[in-house]
Amino acid sequence: MWFLDTAREIRDDLDPGLKLVTTTICDSREGRKRWKRLLRERGWTPEFRVMGVRPGSPFAKTHKTKCALGACKYVTGPNMYVDYNGDVVPCCIHPKAFVMGNMLNQTYKEVRRSAARREAILAMKKDRAGMEICGKCRKE
Ligand code: SF4
Numbered sequence: 031m032w033f034l035d036t037a038r039e040i041r042d043d044l045d046p047g048l049k050l051v052t053t054t055i056c057d058s059r060e061g062r063k064r065w066k067r068l069l070r071e072r073g074w075t076p077e078f079r080v081m082g083v084r085p086g087s088p089f090a091k092t093h094k095t096k097c098a099l100g101a102c103k104y105v106t107g108p109n110m111y112v113d114y115n116g117d118v119v120p121c122c123i124h125p126k127a128f129v130m131g132n133m134l135n136q137t138y139k140e141v142r143r144s145a146a147r148r149e150a151i152l153a154m155k156k157d158r159a160g161m162e163i164c165g166k167c168r169k170e
Contacts, residue, residue, distance in 0.1 A: 033114050034072045037133075040116070045138045051075045051109065053122045079122070098170045101154035110141060120150065120164075127163040 034052075041048050052069060056062050056078055069076040104111075104121035111119045116134035118141045119125040128150050131141035141147065159165045 031068075031072070034069070034074060037112065038073050040133055044133065044136075048138050049075060051077055053077045053079055053111075055079060097159055097165055098168050099158055100170075101151045101158075102164070102167070102169045104169060105147070105151055105154065110138065121169070123167060123169055124163045127161075127167075 038050060041050055050073060052065075052074055054062075054065060054076065056065060062076075062078055066076045102121070104123070110130070111122055111125060112133050113119050113125055116132045117129045118131040118133060118136075119129060120127050128146070130147040130150060131144045133141070136144070153161060154164055
């Protein structure tokens with residue numbers, strides 16, 4: 031719970047309007063209910079998703095994964111994913127695909143306008159197939 035509380039404190043200091051969302055894989059209805067209650071008490075919004083095959087995972091070898099082209103909606107859309115150390119990562123599919131900034135010393139707007147994010151979008155549009163992680167991801 032330390033991470034959730036600390037991240038909210040950082041958000042409150044740097045960008046109080048920012049919505050905090052977790053994305054969790056949880057198959058049990060009871061588990062989702064418990065997680066929702068726990069998160070909402072702490073000012074977070076819970077979301078859930080089904081298990082996906084991450085590029086580079088051992089499962090990727092047994093699943094045929096067709097790479098999508100261009101910049102994915104995770105990078106171009108309004109949401110950002112923040113790792114435990116404040117790093118702003120592109121998605122929860124493969125959080126280490128690249129880093130666009132850090133919420134410990136940047137605001138949401140600064141990360142959105144960062145050169146790192148612009149370069150990542152440009153690289154995806156230009157040659158996504160050539161990117162180590164995103165080039166193997168089917169997310170559009
Ligand atoms: S292409 Fe896939 S791995 Fe890359 S940022 Fe988008 S969702 Fe994440």
